[in-house]
Amino acid sequence: MTSSPVPVRPAPAGSAPATLAIDYALLRRLAKVLEPYRRWILGALAMAGAHALLGAAVPFLTKLVVDVFVGAEGAPPGPPAWLPADPRQSVALxxxxxxxxxxxxxLLRAGQIQWMSLAGQRAMHSLRERLFAKLQARPAAWFDRAPVGRLVAAVGADVESLNDLFTSGFVAVTADLLLLLFCFVWMFWFSPALAAVVLALTPLGVVLLWAFRRRSRPAETEVRGAVGSLQGFLAEQIAGMATVQLYSSEQDALSRFRELNAEHRKAQQVALTAQAWFLPAVELLAAVAAALLLVVAGGLIERQAVSLSVVVAFVQYGAIVFRPLQRMMERLSSLQAAFAAAERIFSLLDEPVEESAEPARPAPAPVASRPSKKGNKSEALGVEFDGVWFAYHGEDWVLRDVSLRVDPGEMVAVVGHTGAGKTTLIHLLLRFYEPQRGRILVGGRDLREWPREELRRQFGSVLQDPRLFGGSIESNIRLDPDAVDREQALEAARRVRLDEFVKKLPQGYETPVGERGASLSAGQRQLIGFARALAFRPQFLLLDEATSAVDPETEARIREGLAKLVEGSTSLVIAHRLSTVRRADRILVLHHGRVRETGRHQELLDARGLYWKLYQLQFQDQEAA
Amino acid sequence: MLSALRIVIPYMLRRRWRYTAGLAALLARALLAVGIPFALGMGVDALAAGEPVRDYAAALVGLAVAKAILQYLSQQLLVGAARDVEEDLREDLFARLTQLPQRFYAERPVGELLSLAVNDIVAVRMLLGPGLLQFVEALFVGTLALGLMSAVDWRLTLLIFLPIPFISLTVNYYGKRTQESFTALQQRLAALSAFLEERFSGLRTLRAYTRAEAERERFRQVNEGYFDAALALIRVWRRFYPQLELLTGLTWAATLGYGGWRILEGAMTVGDLTLFLASLALLTWPVIGLGWALNLVERGAASLERIHQIFRTPLQIVDGPHTDYSIDGVRGDLELEEAAVYFPGTEEPILDHISLHAASGVMIAIVGPVGAGKTTLLNLVARRIEPARGRILLDGAELRSVPLAVLRASVGFAVQEPFLFDGTVRENMLLGRPDAEAWEVDEAARIAQLTGEIADLPEGLDTPVGEQGAALSGGQRQRVALARALLREPRLLLLDDSLSSVDLETEVAILERLRLYLRNRTTLYVTHRAAAAQLADEILVLERGQVVERGSHRDLLAAQGRYYDIYQRQMLEEELIHDE
Structure with a gap:
């Protein structure tokens, strides 16, 4: 037998559209992705072609054996002259x-699989990298709208099914078509009349395939839909099982489930019926071809127009040419899923990136140089907000005409009730968002004139719930290993008193932090955040104190760590701690997006205004502690 | 493995006629299938002898048509039966899931159970349908072809059947390797996804530290890991398929070489050779299918084992000998005596020395910090957990003696983060009482202060709430859940901070209405708001699992203790929020 039926991985459920419209623009883009690997792909295709050619030659060998026998009997046409005269030697040969x-x-098959899969995987590998880089360059606000799950799926699973489109789609179909072509070339060479019989039946095969697709495609879509609703219902019920049980609606849930389950079975049954007749039909076609060959050959042999050996070879061809049809059927559904995936990937690639990292206007003043590794703080920067208005959505103002300054060396604390707009100040300074009105100056330069990366390097920031990433504690402190060496990281950890805690861990700084830092307490995560910011030796410290409660011992450590952190640096702190506001050079009270009061702790307390109320609520308890 | 297989036997027996008919069709089909090469071989011999071949051609077509019909039938019967088993098994699994206790769910992620009900059951179906079919087919066709071929020439048959077991073994071996590599690849994909998930959601931190370049490098590594796993899979494939082709090719080569030689000897005819070649084409699929079938059996058995475990998990809180079935209703007179609950598997109390009495019609507010045991107390009363010590009495009878269905029907429970199902507002409200009248729904909505907002929704009560109620605000979700609880006309209403996202005025208004509505029902409600707590007949202040203060609002304020502090702070907070 010439080529084995290669089982194809089934398409992931629920991901394919109902139609398989070939989108040429999509194919062109796909071709571009594969372009760098064209040598391998062409090599693999050449091997697939050679394999098909050899496969199509097998019935020819059968014919030769029969010729040898017939020749030995003395009947014409006999074996070709280039075979040894001794029939036994001929058969052995x-x-x-x-x-x-x-x-x-x-060898050809192994080489083809190797090259083709490698080319595919390499192309997908680099496509993934491109996607990731593109996604990384998106503006922060873009991520507010894009569901993370979709992005993850695009880079992961979608690229994988695109690979299927390439390897099991393009290549396999090409190989099968070549096999068909070579078989027919041989057949016509042997006997045009018999070849015509087989060829006449092929359109029937194509019609079968087409009819099968027409019936099975809606059935597959139905199955995917049924699986989807079944899964959706199950996921919801399992997540809400507590409610189901409390409301004793188990019976209702069960009867709804029974319906979905039955729909699922019915949809599967329809798809199965569509499938169940196709294979027998193709085999029936092959048998009909064999029967027709016998009948037609009977007449031809009588007229000596064809030899017995040719008939035997044709019986074998008949078995080969209908096999590609079966394989194509298996592949079609995975192709559909792949086209849908390709569309998602390319549409993601097309979305706009965070506008150029370069300043929009040429910088009028020389850029403050990046702090050296050893961290001199000679070029401290000031920050100024000048009449800033900002809304995340439409006219929902979060900041209204906010003006504030932080001079070099100063520590400014911002306080306010939940929703006052405090954290937004930090988002704007890091240029995650652009203010709608007003301007922000850093080191006297408009924010928009700063190259984005350069700007962000000026700040060391501790966001409210410091994100930890998979890796060790050390790697989390040294988020940027190029800018922060180990010594700096350890030094920073000592200063914020993270050291004492880390030393108790068996693996010390090498201790892995779990997914999103799950194995560490909120307090410990904060300390790591402090160390991270300090090790970075920023010009300017941005700190959003966490509100979450921690045990008194950790609280004491955090307080001390914070003191070290802000010591002698320029900083803007969103304060939730009494110790912090007391230390501040200035306190701004932000209320409903406006700066309502400014002053030092005692002054503001004496004024008995908003700050005094906030103090009662947020800070007073800490006084006692 | 075999013990797990036992659980599907009753399901299969229920379809024994279809299985029998399917297997009979399969046997008949195998017989006919073997007849095809026979007819073909005789046809070729007739051709060689110059005899007419029409009869053979007709036989060929007849055999093929009958075979195709039987093939269709056997497939429909056997795979169809397996799909029915799948349906039943999945239904029984889901029914079991609805009975399992909360603790069971706390220990298992939703995804795991989902995969069980979907993927594992599909694996069982594959075992009972295509797996069984291919296995039996290989057996039938293999035996028959072996008999037929050895009747023609046993030496050649022996030679051909030599590589055949290796084909099945190859498929089985590489099938397993493929599965392993594929699982490894899926794990890498999961790692890649986890990495991406972490980066995309931690984006701000990374940006603030200008990590873009370095992150690309890390991604490169993760991506490389995936690529390596893909290479491992390629290494399996690049041996698997060529080897399969080689082995099947060897059977053809043996037939051609040895068969050709036998023809020259005069021991075989050209027709016999054709018969062998056609038989090989016939055998190839079943032999490959046998290898796959063995994999399906292994996978299906592993899945069955996992399903079996769910069926074996004890149900815990159920009716039993302690149940007094004469109790068919509840008045709502609740009493706790020195009740205690421990953390699972320890003696560390979550709740300790809890005593309270709530005659029907009484409202009790429970306040206290996070982790004080407030929710546990409500769960205890609803018998979602059972006390480790102490007693709980309902209308003077032990709570556990009340039939569970009676108890559930008399309890209305609303929680802080209620679970709404993907349906309309009305459907969600009717969850516990699908037959409630329209005016009752309106009444419940009115008490929950939802009437105005429902009118504002695009389709009123018939507006879809979206997945987990996403289309509603937090406060609306809470109030729909309250209305849902009220519609059950509970004797015992338990509110677990279930109005926390509703503004204070509305919460107070709701509680005031509830007072009227609940005249003769018992209410326990957890709240963080002093203004809401003060409407209760009695306030319990819980701390670290113990009642530290109890009394009326007035008494507790006068005592100037914990409750007093909470009250003072909240008054201040209110003032601040309203200061514009």
Whole structure:
């Protein structure tokens, strides 16, 4: 037998559209992705072609054996002259050639799989990298709208099914078509009349395939839909099982489930019926082809227009040419899923990136140089907000005409009730968002004139719930290993008193932090955040104190760590701690997006205004502690 | 493995006629299938002898048509039966899931159970349908072909059947390797996804530290890891398929070489050779299918084992000998005596020395810090957990003696983060009492202060709430859940901070209405708001699992203790919020 039926991985459920419209623009883009690997792809295609050619030659060997026998009997046409005169030697030679052919086919198939899959995987590998880089360059606000799950799926699973489109789609179909082509070339060479019989039946095969697709495609869509609703219902019920049980609606849930389950079975049954007749039909077609061959050959042999050996070879061809049809059927559904995936990937690639990292206008003043590794703080920067208005959505103002200054060396604390707009100040300074009105100056330069990366390097920031990433504690402190060496990291950890805690861990700084830092307490995560900011030796410290409660011992450590952190640096702190506001050079009270009061702790307390109320609520308890 | 297989036997027996008919069709089909090469071989011999071949051609077509019909039938019967088993098994699994206690769910992620009900059951179906079919088919066709071929020439048959077991073994071996590599690849994909998830959601931190370049490098590594796993899979494939082709090719080569030689000897005819070649084409699929079938059996058995575990998980809180079935209703007179609950598997109390009495019609407010045991107390009363010590009495009878269905029907429970199902507002409200009248729904909505907002929704009560109620605000979700609880006309209403996202005025208004509505029902409600707590007949202040203060609002204020502090702070907070 010439080529094995290669089982194809089924398409992931629920991901394919109902139609398989070939989108040429999409194919062109896909071709571009594959372009760098064209040599391998062409090599693999050449091997697939050679494999098909050899496969199509197998019935020819059968014909030769029969010729040898017929020749030995003395009947025409006899074996070709180039075979040995001794019939036994001839048969041995033919069998030897067959074995050699099998060996070569083995190598060709192995080489084809290797090159094709490698090219595919390499292309997908680089496509993933491109996608990631593109996504990384998106503005922060873009991520507010894009569901993370979709992005993850695009880079992960979608790229994988795109690979299927390439390997099991393009290549396999090409190989099958070549096999068909070569078989027909041989057949016509042997006997145009018999070849015509087989060829006449092929359109029937194509019609079968088409009819099968027409019936099975809606069935598959139905199955995907049924699986989807079944899964959706199950996921919801399992997540809400407590409610189901409390309301004793188990019976209702069960009867709804029974309906969905039955729909699922019915949809599967329809798809199964569509499938169940196709394979028998193709095999029936092959048998009809064999029967027709016998009948037609009977007449031809009588007129000596064809030899017996040719008939035997044709019986074998009949078995080969209908097999690609079966394979194509298996592949079609995975192709559909792949086209949908390709569309999602390319549409993601097309979305706009965070506008140029370069300043919009040429910088009028020389850029403050990046702090050296050893961290001199000679060029401290000031920050100024000048009449800033900002809304995340429409006219929902979060900041209204906010003006504030932080001079070099100063520590300014911002306080306010929940929703006052405090954290937004930090988002704007890091240029995650652009203010709608007013301007923000850093080191006397408009924010928009700063190259984005350069700007962000000026700040060391501790956001409210410091994100930890998979890796060790050390790698989390040294988020940027190029800018922060180990010594700096350890020094920073000592200063914020993270050291004492880390030393108790068996693996010390090498201790892995779990997914999103799950194995560490909120307090410990904050300390790591402090160390991270300090090790970075920023010009300017942005700190959003966490409100979450921690045990008194950790609280004491955090307080001390904070003191070290802000010591002698320029900082803007969103304060939730009494110790912090007391230390501040200035306190701004932000209320409903406006700066309502400014002053030092005692002054503001004496004024008995908003700050005094906030103090009662947020800070007074800490006084006692 | 075999013990797990036992659980599907009753399901299969229920379809024994279809299985029998399917297997009979399969046997008949195998017989006919073997007849095809026979007819073909005889046809070729007739051709060689110059005899007419029409009969053979007709036989060929007849055999093929009958075979195709039987093939269709056997497939429909066997795979169809397996799909029915799948349906039943999944239904029984889901029914079991609805009975399992909360603790069971706390220990298992939703995804795991989902995969069980979907993927594992599909694996069982594959075992009972295509797996069984291919296995039996290989057995039938293999035996028959072996008999037929050895009747023609046993030496050649022996030679051909030599590589055949290796084909099945190859498929089985590489099938397993493929599965392993594929699982490894899926794990890498999961790692890649986890990495991306972490980066995309931690984006702000990374940006603030200008990590873009370095992150690309890390991604490169993760991506490389995936690529390596893909290479491992390629390494399996690049041996698998060529080897399969080689082995099947060897059977053809043997037929051609040795068969050719036998023809020259005069021991075989050209027709016999054709018969062998056609038989090989016939055998190839079943032999490959056998290898796959063995994999399906292994996977299906592993899945069955997992499903079996769910069926074996004890149900815990159920009716039993302690149940007094004469109790068919509840008045709502609740009493706790020195009740205690421990953390699972420890003697560390979550709740300790809890005593309270709530005659029907009484409202009790529970306040206290996070982790004080407030929710546990409500769960205890609803018998979602059972006390480790102490007693709980309902209308003077032990709570556990009340039939569970009676108890559930008399309890209305609303929680802080209620679970709304993807349906309309009305459907969610009717969850516990699908037959409630329209005016009752309106009444419940009115008490929950939802009437105005429902009118504002695009389709009123018939507006879809979206997945987990996403289309509603937090406060609306809470109030729909309250209305849902009220519609059950509970004797015992338990509110677990279930109005926390509703503004204070509305919460107070709701509680005031509830007072009227609940005249003769018992209410326990957890709240963080002093203004809401003060409407209760009695306030319990819980701390670290113990009642530290109890009394009326007035008494507790006068005592100037914990409750007093909470009250003072909240008054201030209110003032601040309203200061514009």
């Amino acid at each position: 033919i069998a030897g050639v067959y074995l050699a052919l099998l060996a070569v086919q083995y």
